Amino acid sequence: MPRSPRFDLACVPQHIIQRGQDGHACFYSPADYRCYLVQLLHASSRWDCAVHAYALMPNHVHLLVTPSHVGALAHMMQAIGRNYVSYFNATYHRTGTLWEGRFKSCLIGDDYLLVCQRYIELNPVRAGLVGEPSAYAWSSYACNALGLPDPMIVPHARYLALGKYLEQCMRAYRQSFELDIEPEVLRDIRMYIQQQRALGSLAFQARVEAALGRYARARPAHRPRKQPQVMQ
Known part of the structure; x- marks a missing residue:
């Protein structure tokens, strides 16, 4: 069966x-x-993709990226995969694939942009690798929240709207980490990336559906079938 085309705008x-x-x-x-970050920087520049956030975990990668044109993101990920896997295999004297099939992706509406960015940068904390996001060396938190230079990061307009000056944006962004992400929001972020659809408001999803001609909302998990009742 052919694979469904990605949601890509x-x-x-x-x-x-x-x-x-x-x-x-x-x-x-x-x-x-x-090495991965160097490849990400080169590929994102080559294919004109703006990287807003990342977290490199020991066995997986989270990215938040805005592509400038349709297909740019796939080209970026292919370039990273090709070059990083070659490096990894040569370094560790191995052959074959490194990644588990195709990468997963979902569109993110502006109203979910910053919470998704927080979700990504909190991944090391949820995984128990560190006690706070600033302690993890391989994420974009130090740039977005603390202002450390990172040539990778291009702030999204929603981030820049947090304040008049960059220091105000960083302060407001840090303060947002004092609140837990609601369980329902965590569920939706995970469900939408798993089903690779469009996470956002109903208006955003309607725009995606009109542009792509495809159903953009995640389908809830099926409930177990009810057992037939035995007549008494």
Whole structure:
């Protein structure tokens, strides 16, 4: 059966996840993380994709990216995959694939943009790798929240709207981490990336459906079938 085409629109952010094959690690050393970030910087520049956030986990990657045109994101990920896997295989004397199939992606509406960005940068905390996001070296939190230079990061308009000056944006963004992401929102972020649809308001989803001619909303998990009742 042919694979369904991705939800892909120019200038609309996408949340991306790519996992290691069978849950295996795709990063072993600091040099591995640095190599991936170099490849991400080169590929995002080559294909004109704006990276707003990232978190490189030991066995998977989270990205928040806005492509400038349809197809740019796929080209970016293919370039990263090709070059990083070549490096990884040569470094660790292995062959074959590193990633678990195609990367997953979903469109993100503006109203979910910042919460998705927080979700990504909190991933190391949820995984128990660190106690706070600032302690993790391989995410964009230090740039978005603390102002450390990162040539990768292009702030999204929703982030820049947090304040008149960049310092105000960073302060407001840091303060947003003091509140937990609601369980329903966590569920929706995970469900939409798993089903690879369009996470946002009903108006956003309607625009996506009109543009792509496809149903954009995630389908809720099926309830277990009821057992037939035995007549008494």
